[in-house]
Amino acid sequence: MxxxxxxxxxxxxxxxxxxxxxAAASYRGIWSWVATVDHKRIGMLYxxxxxxxxxxxxxxxxxxxxxxxxxxxxxxxxxxxxxxxxMHGTTMVFLVVMPLSAAxxxxxxxxxxxxxxxxxxxxxxxxxxxxxxxxxxxxxxFFTGNPAGxxxxxxxxxxxxxxxGYAPLTLTKFSAGHGIDYWALxxxxxxxxxxxxxxxxxxxxxxxxxxxMTLFRMPVFVWMTLVTxxxxxxxxxxxxxxxFQLMFDRTFGANFFNVAEGGTPLLWQHMFWLxxxxxxxxxxxxxxxxxxxxxxTFSRKPLFGxxxxxxxxxxxxxxxxxxxxHHMYTxxxxxxxxxxxxxxxxxxxxxxxxxxxxxxxxxxGGSIKxxxxxxxxxxxxxxxxxxxxxxxxxxxxxxxxxxxxxxYIVAHFHQVLVGGALFGLxxxxxYWFPKFSGKLLxxxxxxxxxxxxxxxxxxxxxxxxxxxLLGMPRRIQSYPDGMGWGLWxxxxxxxxxxxxxxxxxxxxxxxxxMIRGEKAGADPWDGRTLEWTIPSPPxxxxxxxxxxxxALDDFWHRKYAENESGVPVPVVAGGAYAEEPHGxxxxxxxxxxxxxxxxxxxxxxxxxxGFIYDYALVAxxxxxxxxxxxxxxxxxxxx
Amino acid sequence: xxxxxxxxxxxxxxxxxxxxxxxxxxGAFDSAQNTFSPKGDVAALQRDMFxxxxxxxxxxxxxVFAALLYIVVRYRQREGDxxxxxxxxxxxxxxxxxxxxxxxxxxxxxxxxxxIIELGQAPKASDLHVTVVASQWQWSFQYTDPEYALAxxxxxxxxxxxxxxxxxxxxxLQSPDVxxxxxxxxxxxxxxxxxxxxxxxxxxxxxxxxxSGQCAEFxxxxxxxxxxxxxxxxxxxxxxxxxxxxxxxAP
Numbered sequence: 001m002x003x004x005x006x007x008x009x010x011x012x013x014x015x016x017x018x019x020x021x022x023a024a025a026s027y028r029g030i031w032s033w034v035a036t037v038d039h040k041r042i043g044m045l046y047x048x049x050x051x052x053x054x055x056x057x058x059x060x061x062x063x064x065x066x067x068x069x070x071x072x073x074x075x076x077x078x079x080x081x082x083x084x085x086x087m088h089g090t091t092m093v094f095l096v097v098m099p100l101s102a103a104x105x106x107x108x109x110x111x112x113x114x115x116x117x118x119x120x121x122x123x124x125x126x127x128x129x130x131x132x133x134x135x136x137x138x139x140x141x142f143f144t145g146n147p148a149g150x151x152x153x154x155x156x157x158x159x160x161x162x163x164x165g166y167a168p169l170t171l172t173k174f175s176a177g178h179g180i181d182y183w184a185l186x187x188x189x190x191x192x193x194x195x196x197x198x199x200x201x202x203x204x205x206x207x208x209x210x211x212x213m214t215l216f217r218m219p220v221f222v223w224m225t226l227v228t229x230x231x232x233x234x235x236x237x238x239x240x241x242x243x244f245q246l247m248f249d250r251t252f253g254a255n256f257f258n259v260a261e262g263g264t265p266l267l268w269q270h271m272f273w274l275x276x277x278x279x280x281x282x283x284x285x286x287x288x289x290x291x292x293x294x295x296x297t298f299s300r301k302p303l304f305g306x307x308x309x310x311x312x313x314x315x316x317x318x319x320x321x322x323x324x325x326h327h328m329y330t331x332x333x334x335x336x337x338x339x340x341x342x343x344x345x346x347x348x349x350x351x352x353x354x355x356x357x358x359x360x361x362x363x364x365g366g367s368i369k370x371x372x373x374x375x376x377x378x379x380x381x382x383x384x385x386x387x388x389x390x391x392x393x394x395x396x397x398x399x400x401x402x403x404x405x406x407x408y409i410v411a412h413f414h415q416v417l418v419g420g421a422l423f424g425l426x427x428x429x430x431y432w433f434p435k436f437s438g439k440l441l442x443x444x445x446x447x448x449x450x451x452x453x454x455x456x457x458x459x460x461x462x463x464x465x466x467x468x469l470l471g472m473p474r475r476i477q478s479y480p481d482g483m484g485w486g487l488w489x490x491x492x493x494x495x496x497x498x499x500x501x502x503x504x505x506x507x508x509x510x511x512x513x514m515i516r517g518e519k520a521g522a523d524p525w526d527g528r529t530l531e532w533t534i535p536s537p538p539x540x541x542x543x544x545x546x547x548x549x550x551a552l553d554d555f556w557h558r559k560y561a562e563n564e565s566g567v568p569v570p571v572v573a574g575g576a577y578a579e580e581p582h583g584x585x586x587x588x589x590x591x592x593x594x595x596x597x598x599x600x601x602x603x604x605x606x607x608x609x610g611f612i613y614d615y616a617l618v619a620x621x622x623x624x625x626x627x628x629x630x631x632x633x634x635x636x637x638x639x
Numbered sequence: 640x641x642x643x644x645x646x647x648x649x650x651x652x653x654x655x656x657x658x659x660x661x662x663x664x665x666g667a668f669d670s671a672q673n674t675f676s677p678k679g680d681v682a683a684l685q686r687d688m689f690x691x692x693x694x695x696x697x698x699x700x701x702x703v704f705a706a707l708l709y710i711v712v713r714y715r716q717r718e719g720d721x722x723x724x725x726x727x728x729x730x731x732x733x734x735x736x737x738x739x740x741x742x743x744x745x746x747x748x749x750x751x752x753x754x755i756i757e758l759g760q761a762p763k764a765s766d767l768h769v770t771v772v773a774s775q776w777q778w779s780f781q782y783t784d785p786e787y788a789l790a791x792x793x794x795x796x797x798x799x800x801x802x803x804x805x806x807x808x809x810x811x812l813q814s815p816d817v818x819x820x821x822x823x824x825x826x827x828x829x830x831x832x833x834x835x836x837x838x839x840x841x842x843x844x845x846x847x848x849x850x851s852g853q854c855a856e857f858x859x860x861x862x863x864x865x866x867x868x869x870x871x872x873x874x875x876x877x878x879x880x881x882x883x884x885x886x887x888x889a890p
Contacts, residue, residue: 078860162857168834169817174775174859259835265818266833299714305728330820330855331831332838335759339752346744346751350737357736358728360706367716367723378711385703389696396747398754399689401828402674402682405820405855469689471672471824473855476863483851484670566724 027593035593037121038540040436042128043106049132050099056139057091058503060084062496065460069493071481081477082160083179087142089163090183093283094190095135097421101286102127102194104428105201105225107436111531111538112219114210114547119203121591122632123196129601130193137605138186145178159183162475164276165246167257167268172250178612181250184243185608191236191243192604198232201225210530212549216310219529219553220303223310224289227317228282235278242271251611266331273324281320283417284384285313287424288355291377294427295359297525298374299366302553305358312351312358319348329397330404338397345395352388356381369525372446376427379454383419390415390465405475408468414461426453426506433510434524438536439517445509449502456498463488463495528556541588594635600628671851672824678850678871679826681758681842688754692747758828762809762841767802770794770811773819773832773854776861783811787881791890795881800869803877804847812838820855823869829855844871 027035036042063084067073076084106124110117118124143150145157159179161169170180205226209218218226246268248254255261257268296303303309325333325341359381368374390412394400403409426449434440467488472479479485523532530547531538533555551557560568603625610617669676677683714723762768770781782795789795800823802808812821812832822829827842844850854865872880 078863082857082860082862160860166818166856169857169859174817264835266836299723300716301723302725302727304726305733308728308733330829331833332836335755338759339755342751342755343748346748347741349744350740353740354733354737356703357732360703360710361726361729361732363707363710363714365723365726366714367720368711368714369716370711378707382704382707385700389700392696392744392747393689393692396688396692396751396754398751398758398828399685399692401758401830402685402689402824404829469674470670471674471851471853473822473853475857478863482670483672560722562725566726568722568725 032593034598035595037117037125037591037593037597039106039110039118039121039124040538040540042124043103043108044436045128046099046103046106046131049128049135050096050103053091053095053099053135053139055503057088057096058500060088060091062500064088065493065496067477068479068489070490071483071486072478074478076477078477079160080154080156082162082475083142083156083158085475086160086162086165086179086183087139087158090138090159090187092417093163093279094187095131095138097283097417097425098194099131099135100425101228101283101421102131102197104221104286104290104425104432105197105229107432108531109201109204109222109225110208111435111534111542112222112529113205113208113213114530114543114549115204115208116542116546116588117591118200119208120200122594122597123200125594126597126601127193127197127200129598130189130196130604133601133605134186134189134193137189137608138182141179141182141186145182147177157182164272165268166272167246167249167265168259168263170246170250170268171257181247181612182608184246184250185611188240188243188247189604189608191240194232195236198229198236201229202233205229210547210549213554216307217549217552217554219289220292220306220309220313221286221289224285224292224313227314228285231278231282231285231317231320235275235282238271239275242268242275245271247611266328269328269331270324273327274321276327277324278317278320280413280416281316283421284424285317287380287421287428288313290424290428290431291359291380293529294373294377294431295362296553297431297527298369298371298377299363300369300526301362301366302528302556303358304361304364305354306552308354309358312354315351316348319344319351323348326395326400329400342395342397346392349388349392349395352384356385356388371430371443372441372450373427373430375447375450375454376423376430379450380420380423380427383415383423383457387412387415387420403468405473406468407464407472407474410474411461411464411468414464418461419457423453426450431525432531433513434520435531435536435538437514437517438520439513440520440524441513442509442517445505445512449505449509452498452502452505456495456500456502459495460492460499461495463491467492523555526559528553530555533558541590544588592636594632596628596632596635598628600625600632603628672853674824677825678846678848679823679842679844681827682825683845684754684757685828688750691750695743695747760841762811762839763807766807766809766841768809768811769800769802770813771800771821771832773812773814773821773858773865775816775859776854776865778852778854778865778867782881787885789885789888789890793890795885795888797884798867800852800867801877801880802844802869802871803874804844804871806874807841807843810840810842812836812840817858818856819858819865821852822855823850823852825850826869826871831856844869847871847873847876 033041063076067075067081141158142156146155149155157177157179159182161175161180165183168174205222245256249256249258255263257263257265259265292303292309322344323341325337326345329338394403394412430441430446467485470484472485520536522535533547534543559571561571562568603621606621606624607618610621674682675686677686768783770783772779772781780797780800787795812830814832814834816834819832820829821832821840826844827840830838830840832838848871850869850871852867852869854862858865
């Protein structure tokens with residue numbers, strides 16, 4: 001604890017705030033970001049980094065779409081194409097949607113539960129740096145992974161076996177370059193980041209809630225973060241084990257997946273999807289949490305059926321462990337297994353439906369402010385409905401035998417991950433941007449972004465459903481003329497370009513609004529949750545005084561009381577309940593900045609390079625990480 | 640009505656759009672891998688099961704979209720609107736929209752399980768037996784029934800899959816290298832060809848014709864071109880072809 005508190009001397013509120021400001025300002029400029037342990041700054045680092053990877057993954061997607069626009073396209077060859085789609089999938093899942101969600105966890109969880117930071121601020125910084133280095137490590141494979149030549153000779157070195165990397169195609173016999181090594185080691189490193197983050201948020205949410213914030217007074221976003229964090233810490237070890245097995249096969253000639261020596265390729269698929277299906281909900285549940293915050297605020301009504309939304313979220317998380325084999329209907333598991341997983345997949349539609357109905361009921365009878373954030377949230381509901389219903393069509397196993405590995409599947413999961421997760425995340429960006437920048441995002445540009453993206457999205461992905469039903473398989477770099485696929489592929493490519501334009505509009509909006517945006521004030525939306533009670537942008541210490549929570553949507557109830565017929569009436573200042581008389585204050589405890597998380601994280605990609613090039617680097621990387629961890633353990637948490 | 644022009648223009652636009660869709664749909668209908676134009680029993684069952692779920696899914700989708708659009712337009716904020724009544728939930732509604740989907744989904748689950756069992760039948764002795772060997776990046780079809788054995792006992796081998804119309808063919812799928820997937824969209828859904836496993840599939844063709852097959856599991860750089868041709872012919876034509884090939888391949 002802070003020195004003042006340890007010494008037992010009560011410090012006045014003013015003095016405590018002054019000291020906290022001093023501690024946060026002890027590093028300046030770029031160093032203050034490098035050494036930061038402030039959850040808000042880490043959140044912003046996550047957001048900016050993930051968005052940068054989003055642009056990279058987006059460029060990969062555009063090359064794919066341009067290649068497929070016409071039959072027998074000649075932009076990239078089959079080798080380059082396979083590396084592009086592998087990295088597109090891997091990047092979007094592990095380097096974009098997961099870390100964007102982590103950005104929201106970081107920015108919002110302490111503010112929403114009335115805490116000054118997460119439970120382990122330096123571990124939080126460590127998570128970010130591991131994510132950054134892991135992402136850079138994996139992306140470096142483009143340049144360094146191909147022994148046959150370099151990036152600029154057109155020899156891409158990225159992994160080439162698809163984002164789910166089915167063995168035995170990933171073994172050295174079939175993928176000789178270093179791409180798969182980068183992929184496997186990169187994912188292991190990223191797993192460390194996700195696990196550390198997951199544990200951090202579980203402990204934060206369980207232990208650090210402000211007095212009075214019982215579990216069922218937590219905002220739904222906090223609930224979904226908790227559920228997602230549990231999924232992360234349970235799912236990541238499974239893929240980590242699978243990746244270790246793969247690296248054993250590749251590096252040391254082990255035989256987990258090598259059929260010639262009695263290995264079993266299907267082992268990989270079971271491990272991967274046992275991770276992979278919960279992963280889908282790791283990607284989507286945070287967006288569901290965001291939408292559950294955005295809709296009530298802009299309908300000016302509480303969330304309809306709060307406990308049902310929370311329980312259906314947790315039900316989805318539990319059920320997500322029992323559906324993995326629906327990715328494997330065509331592997332020949334047999335009728336009984338296919339029937340069991342078909343039925344469990346059908347059932348997971350129920351809690352998803354409950355959520356959609358509750359969100360619609362939240363809007364119903366409201367006073368809906370049609371701004372960009374709300375449009376994205378409504379777009380999320382609509383597109384996620386399509387994603388969910390196409391999901392149900394997959395659970396009809398006999399018809400899935402036709403659709404498996406076709407563009408119908410591609411269309412389905414983009415409905416869920418773009419129309420779902422990404423739309424939800426954009427709703428959140430427009431909603432909370434003012435809180436962290438102090439500026440409102442421009443509405444005109446925002447709505448242009450939304451409509452361009454909504455139209456572009458549908459023009460891109462709905463034709464893919466038709467393509468799938470017309471028998472176009474995934475992952476083909478070219479297709480012959482006369483299959484009836486040319487038109488719809490061209491349409492999809494045009495849609496993808498529209499999405500690209502919408503993203504440019506978004507970037508213009510961010511820059512424009514940062515410079516010339518309207519000032520936001522603490523509570524621009526007449527919000528319901530605790531983050532709107534503090535200034536925008538929030539001070540380093542978040543809350544000068546830890547709030548007392550008395551209700552779900554506590555801040556709303558401080559502003560409005562309900563009359564007998566349920567209509568809210570504004571509370572005259574201080575009318576709802578008197579503020580607790582506060583004592584001298586406890587001295588605001590803020591953790592000190594530290595370089596050690598960065599150093600500890602920096603060793604990990606060095607170890608990765610070591611496994612590919614020279615074992616001496618493994619030792620060097622391990623030394624760096626160990627040094628970072630020891631120095632971290634020995635430095636005082638705050639001076 | 641003061642402005643009858645607007646709906647007309649909308650109608651004209653809709654008609655245009657629809658005709659574009661239908662036109663391109665027609666052009667594509669006989670396309671080589673259209674799962675909506677099945678030529679075998681298995682593909683027909685799979686198409687029917689897709690339609691079975693597509694209809695309720697489309698209805699639900701349209702209802703949700705319509706309700707969403709209505710709610711957002713009807714309850715959009717207008718200048719000077721008072722704060723709305725604060726409704727926190729309704730247990731009866733929650734029960735209703737939990738139970739109703741379950742009933743609908745159980746309705747879908749029953750034919751699903753029936754379909755799985757129907758399609759999961761192992762090949763029978765009376766079927767034509769073909770071993771499919773998928774390797775990077777080609778297909779080979781071996782006719783393993785004794786009547787198609789060559790003089791040295793090895794099976795008749797073909798790069799194209801010939802099969803007699805109206806007779807079930809039992810396929811044994813084998814791969815010497817990586818995972819492939821055996822798929823003839825107009826005859827049957829796919830089944831993976833996994834090294835170390837002996838997956839079996841059973842389907843038929845109902846009309847003579849040439850159909851297109853394609854590997855459906857990414858298997859390396861040759862994957863896009865890993866295609867094959869299926870020639871479904873009458874029993875007599877098939878036997879004639881087999882005889883001719885056996886003579887040609889005689890050791």
